[in-house]
Amino acid sequence: MTNDDLVQLFKAQLFSDLPLSVLEGLANTGFVQSEPVDAVLFAQGEMPRFLHVIFSGRVALVGSSAARPALHATADRAPHHGTREAIVEIFKGGDVVIAPAVILNRPYLMSARVIETSRIAFLPAESIRNLINENPGFSRATTSMLAEHWRLLARQLKGQKLRSGTERLAAYLVSLVARQTDVGASVELPLDRQTMASWLGMSPEHLSRSIAQLKSLGVVVSGRRASIGDIDRLRAFCLDDDLR
Amino acid sequence: MTNDDLVQLFKAQLFSDLPLSVLEGLANTGFVQSEPVDAVLFAQGEMPRFLHVIFSGRVALVGSSAARPALHATADRAPHHGTREAIVEIFKGGDVVIAPAVILNRPYLMSARVIETSRIAFLPAESIRNLINENPGFSRATTSMLAEHWRLLARQLKGQKLRSGTERLAAYLVSLVARQTDVGASVELPLDRQTMASWLGMSPEHLSRSIAQLKSLGVVVSGRRASIGDIDRLRAFCLDDDLR
DNA sequence: CGGTTGTTTGAGGACGTTCAAGTACTGTGG
């Protein structure tokens, strides 16, 4: 691992309180690698071997299951794909990809797939578990991170249960704007439509129509740019009681 | 807090590694109380004042939002309720009710409502945060607990995104059977239909119909008893790849 | 026994998906 990599690692929230010597020790047990789109970091059911720290790019957590056996079993008419998939979470630079499985040393509940070329550090699961046991500061940092992540998921689940598809899209746009520092109206969408649809929990077609619907609220989306006429109207529409 | 309460506290996973003296200290900062059905432990948006440990009974985490403003604004026809609600998680004896907000000292994302008369310990948030900082063992225990909880939610979210309502019901029944030690066919449903429906993310009416659908798979539900003819068939139906 | 509450059933409608076709957008080789 180069010195530059060490700096990157340091920048990740989780490691930023670690004394340099400890961080170096940790870094030496791992390695850094570039991963192309569609690379699979790990698959649902596998035992975790590494904790993945994303330096740049984006990685999606994907849940999948076999396509349904059909209630009124109509013979074996195998459809073209055979699996249903849904993106459950998306991680980006500075994030750590699912500590829970690593910490508990239990099989992954989901797969991780690179959706934007990424540089990723692979830290051996064992090193991480040891560090948690031996370094109280790191243990506390982990606690905070997990608590944050829990809240992310909880917010997701809440949205999934009580917002419609179009409302979720609106909420997503609002969250993008919030993250941007630039004042107002125009945001860059970091995801393509397919990914976005899966992440928002709807079909790509429906996403398209949802976008069309939001036009009546002054939102225009074209390619990867979204311009928002009146953010407050959007906020009202998606029932944004989002708490930090 | 009585001695008996102390034992109960000790039984909760989270505290079972704590030295008795420390546990006593913690217990002395808090109190125990019985709460009737419909009691609200805390509301969405509030700052956490206590960590709640459930000794017995059941508590639901409820997300809520104002009812939608309607896209094609058809005047102000206020419906009878005005809020949409969804149960996001259900906790029972031995569980700790949402550590994340307490740990991070941030407003609750959801409300907690008692759905079955409960005995609950209230431990001051401040005591918990101090304990995490001062006691590495407790910090580690917290880490494990949060990791577990993350996985619970992740499983939920996954199910929500790629299972149909009826499939979720089937999965729920399967999970109930798994938890039971008694061999086979009959399970007691711990929730009433309303709560169950909300928890499974559907309307009570739809739950009713889903139950009816499962009859063709050999499941008979009547009142609070469900008898399952062939568990493996159920498992297959709901695409049960559930990993522990 | 009537009132209250909780579950079921039925009909109609909203939301969302699928399949199929059409329309950009991209890069490639001529």
Added chain:
DNA sequence: CCACAGTACTTGAACGTCCTCAAACAACCG
């Protein structure tokens, strides 16, 4: 630069799922 894929996105129509509203039952409690 243009024609040509190939891919992504949009649009349309038909269907399914799930929700709402209203009414019928059922069970419980005074």
